[in-house]
Amino acid sequence: xxxxxxxxxxxxxxxxxxxxxxxxxxxWVAAGLGVLITALHLRWPDGSFGEITSLVVNCGAAIGALxxxxxxxxxxxxxxxxxxxxxxxGDIVYQVLIWVGQGTEETSPADLGWVGSxxxxxxxxxxxxxxxxxxxxxxxxxxxxxxxLIALMLQWQFALSAIVSDTSSPLHAxxxxxxxxxxxxxxMALVVRTVLARxxxxxxxxxxxx
Numbered sequence: 655x656x657x658x659x660x661x662x663x664x665x666x667x668x669x670x671x672x673x674x675x676x677x678x679x680x681x682w683v684a685a686g687l688g689v690l691i692t693a694l695h696l697r698w699p700d701g702s703f704g705e706i707t708s709l710v711v712n713c714g715a716a717i718g719a720l721x722x723x724x725x726x727x728x729x730x731x732x733x734x735x736x737x738x739x740x741x742x743x744g745d746i747v748y749q750v751l752i753w754v755g756q757g758t759e760e761t762s763p764a765d766l767g768w769v770g771s772x773x774x775x776x777x778x779x780x781x782x783x784x785x786x787x788x789x790x791x792x793x794x795x796x797x798x799x800x801x802x803l804i805a806l807m808l809q810w811q812f813a814l815s816a817i818v819s820d821t822s823s824p825l826h827a828x829x830x831x832x833x834x835x836x837x838x839x840x841x842m843a844l845v846v847r848t849v850l851a852r853x854x855x856x857x858x859x860x861x862x863x864x
Contacts, residue, residue, distance in 0.1 A: 694707055695708055709745060713742050716741070719738040720739065734778045738771070740768070741767060744771065751763075751764070761827050773837070776840055780844065801842065801843035806835075
């Protein structure tokens, strides 16, 4: 007996969502707003307007870093997002203390966010160097130590010497202040190494240092 032909219904054609095209547009809009607010801050950096625009830019950078991590989902992006977010938290805490009239001439809880930001960014670069096997490469550590030493010598001339010799400030405050140029020197050395190891482009390295 002949088997009757069965006509199966055609699969429904699913129209592409607008979300894929909406994402880049939102990114361009956010970038444009960031540039505009940054320009306004540079034009009027003082007073309440300058304080608010600075917070908006820094918080926007933190949100952008977190959104970027959600898109790529890797450990390097995660540590970068943590670093940028901690810097924004430090800025918020510092600004709130200023607004409520609390003195921040020496140290404050904001330093926890700022120092943590350096540590997170340094961790991101170490994770980025790990696939390049720089952990066991003696030449790599010599490069990092050399750049760090040169950066520290420059920092000593422009910042560290004045901080250490300032006996009018408490020892703990000077120690915290000295952390910033020291951590910046380590960060600069790791950025140079990642460029030499071709783990990151020079343009991206410049953005990270900024």
